Amino acid sequence: xKHPACSVFRLICPVLLVLLLQAxxxxxxxxxxxxxxxxxxxxxxxxxxxxxxxxxVPSADEAEQILGIPIYKRGIQPVWLEITxxxxxxxxxxxxxxxxxxxxxxxxxxxxxxxFSKQGWMDMEKYLYRTAIPxxxxxxxxxxxxxxxxxxxxxxxxxxxxxxxxDMDSFTFYIEVPGFTxxxxxxxxxxxxxxxxxxxxxxxxLRSVLQDTxxxxxxxxxxGQGQPINLVLVARGREILRTLxxxxxxxxxxxxxxxxxxxxxxxxxxxxxxxxxxxxxxxxERNELSLWLAPIRTDGKExxxxxxxxxxxxxxxxxxxxxxxxxxxxxxxxxxFLLQNLWYSQCLEALAYLDTxxxxxxxxxxxxxxxxxxxxxxxxxxLWLSGDPVILTETRNLNWDALLSGEGEK
Numbered sequence: 094x095k096h097p098a099c100s101v102f103r104l105i106c107p108v109l110l111v112l113l114l115q116a117x118x119x120x121x122x123x124x125x126x127x128x129x130x131x132x133x134x135x136x137x138x139x140x141x142x143x144x145x146x147x148x149x150v151p152s153a154d155e156a157e158q159i160l161g162i163p164i165y166k167r168g169i170q171p172v173w174l175e176i177t178x179x180x181x182x183x184x185x186x187x188x189x190x191x192x193x194x195x196x197x198x199x200x201x202x203x204x205x206x207x208x209f210s211k212q213g214w215m216d217m218e219k220y221l222y223r224t225a226i227p228x229x230x231x232x233x234x235x236x237x238x239x240x241x242x243x244x245x246x247x248x249x250x251x252x253x254x255x256x257x258x259x260d261m262d263s264f265t266f267y268i269e270v271p272g273f274t275x276x277x278x279x280x281x282x283x284x285x286x287x288x289x290x291x292x293x294x295x296x297x298x299l300r301s302v303l304q305d306t307x308x309x310x311x312x313x314x315x316x317g318q319g320q321p322i323n324l325v326l327v328a329r330g331r332e333i334l335r336t337l338x339x340x341x342x343x344x345x346x347x348x349x350x351x352x353x354x355x356x357x358x359x360x361x362x363x364x365x366x367x368x369x370x371x372x373x374x375x376x377x378e379r380n381e382l383s384l385w386l387a388p389i390r391t392d393g394k395e396x397x398x399x400x401x402x403x404x405x406x407x408x409x410x411x412x413x414x415x416x417x418x419x420x421x422x423x424x425x426x427x428x429x430f431l432l433q434n435l436w437y438s439q440c441l442e443a444l445a446y447l448d449t450x451x452x453x454x455x456x457x458x459x460x461x462x463x464x465x466x467x468x469x470x471x472x473x474x475x476l477w478l479s480g481d482p483v484i485l486t487e488t489r490n491l492n493w494d495a496l497l498s499g500e501g502e503k
Contacts, residue, residue: 119210120208120209120210120213121209121210121212121213121216122161122209122212122213122214122216122217122220123161124159124160124161124217124220125158125159125160125161126159127159127173127224130155130159131155132149132151132155132159132173133147133149133173133175135149136148136149136173136175137149137266137268139264139266141262141263141264142260142262143178143179143180143184143257143260143262144176144177144178144179144184144255144262144264145176145177145179145235146174146175146176146177146253146255146264147174147175147237148172148173148174148175148251148253148266148268149172149173149268150170150171150172150173150249150268150270151171151173151270151271152270152271152272152273153165153272154272155271156170156171160220160221160224161217161220162201162205162208162217163205164201164205164241165244167201167204167205168243168244169196169201169204169241169242169243169244170241170242170243170244170245170249170270171239171240171241171242172191172192172239172240172241172242172249172251173237173238173239174186174191174226174237174238174239174240174253175235175236175237176226176230176235176236176237176253176255177230177234177235178230178231178232178233178234178235178255179233180232180257181232182232182257182258183229183230183231183232183257183258184229184230184255184256184257185228185229185230185255185256185257186226186227186228186229186230186236186253186254186255186256187254187255187256188226188228188240190251190252190253190254190263191240191242191251191252191253192240192242192243192251194243195240195241195242195243196241196242197225197241198218198221198222198224198225198239198241199218199221199222200241201221201241202214202217202218202221202222205217221239224238224239225238225239225240225241226238226239226240230255245343246273246343246344246345246346247270247273247275247343247344247345247346248267248268248269248270248275248334248338248344249266249267249268249269249270250265250266250267250268250335250338250339251265251266252264252265252266253265253266265339267334267335267338273344273346274346275344275345275346275367276344276345276346276347276365276366276367276368277334277344277366277367277384280366280367282330282366282386285366285386285388286388290388291388291389291390292388292389292390293390293391294389294390294391295391295392296391296392296491298391299327299389299391299396299475300445300447300493302389303325303447303473303475304447304449306322306387306398307322307360308321308322308449308451308471309321309322310322310358310359310360310400310461311358311359311360311462312355312358312359312462312463313354313355313357313359315359315362317461317462318459318461318462319358319359319461319462320358320400320424320461320465320467320469321424321449321451321453321467321469321471322360322398322399322400322473323400323401323424323425323428323469323471323472323473323474324382324398324399324400324401324428324431324473324474324476325396325397325398325399325447325473325474325475325476326384326396326397326399326476326478327391327394327395327396327397327475327476327477327478328394328395328397328477328478328479328480329394329395329480330386330395331480332478332479332480333384333395333397333478335480336435336438336440336478336479336480337369337382339438339440340434340435340438340440341371341434341438342369342370342371342382343369343370343371343372344367344369344370345368345369345370345381347368349364356463357383358383358400360385360398360400361385361387361388361398363385365383365384365385365400366384366385366386367383367384368381368382368383368384369381369382369384370382371434379403379404380401380402380403380404380427380430381401381402381403381404382399382400382401382402382431383399383400383402384397384398384399385397385398385399394477399431401424401427401428401430401431402420402427403420403421403426403427403430404419404420404421405419405420405421419465420465420467422458422465422466422467422468423455423467423468424453424467424468424469425468425469425470425472428472428473428474429474431474431476432444432474432476435476435478436485436488437485439482439483439484439485440478440479440482440483441476441477441478441479441483441488442477442478442479442483442488442489443476443477443488443489443490443491444474444475444476444477444488444489444490444491445474445475445490445491445492445493445494446472446473446474446475446493446494446495446496447472447473447474447475447493447494448471448472448473448494448495449471449472449473450471451471452469452470452471453467453468453469453471454468455468472494472496475491475493
């Protein structure tokens, strides 16, 4: 015999569905305004040649207020631009320069049509199309509007390229988006070390100083060995942020609770000063780069020790919460990945390999304090970063130690 509740449920569900559909079909589209908004007021300005560009990025709340849709929930981040062409020629703005996989305004409207009536959807299409930035800028004209990009947490990094008949102007923007505070923003880097603790060395002396630093991270109380530090970055603070952003890394914002502090790697007796992430699609697979500022300066630039973690094995975040995520045990592959990533992003001024002499053989992997197996050849990559683009063939190898042994790759 069927339970009476089942029959009631079957009767109620269709009614609720009809009411829900009717509610959606009757919802009009409403949007905010851009004029004199905080978004425009905090826009950054750059000028070069015949082109003047102002740029700003709204927070999730601002975007929803202005556009009338929860656009960030679909992984879309609007970028507002204002471009002035002061030349006598027609100019063309390349949206691909901002994001190779940008969304068209009508595509964005289609993705949000379920929220509105048919008329509301049509009104949304008109508004998003009207407020998108035009591709062409007539001589002496100023245009403005949105480019719909893929959302990324933290500082938004993008290029703006404007083409003329025989010339082009190119700009790179780094814009802090409201509503997101990265990990490194809470660190007072100038207070980490006393002046007397900082070693100032030239490039030649840097090699011996790095040779004397600890090989590996530790756990929170220093009793358990972590994984080798096989990356060293040389760059000023602002440059290291911009080069990593330009290379496709995103800032993170972890809650520094006991669970985090008990599981994270420590170096210089503290958790990472900054963590950057490069994700892969919608899975939880990702590369994470942890950075620690060292009490070392070389030729006026700061030295940063870095540890790469490649999380693999879980398709969905909920799976990782319950079952954890395996780490790639091949630490040298992570080191080589970052080197290539920075090189191909034209961020690498120079490099050197430093053989620490401490190896962790692949035949017998070591286990860290979190029971993660790993192996490494014991070679550190020392990378000098550049805030300005470096042509691939102009990256210098300082030839400290060899990465290859007589028997093949170490």
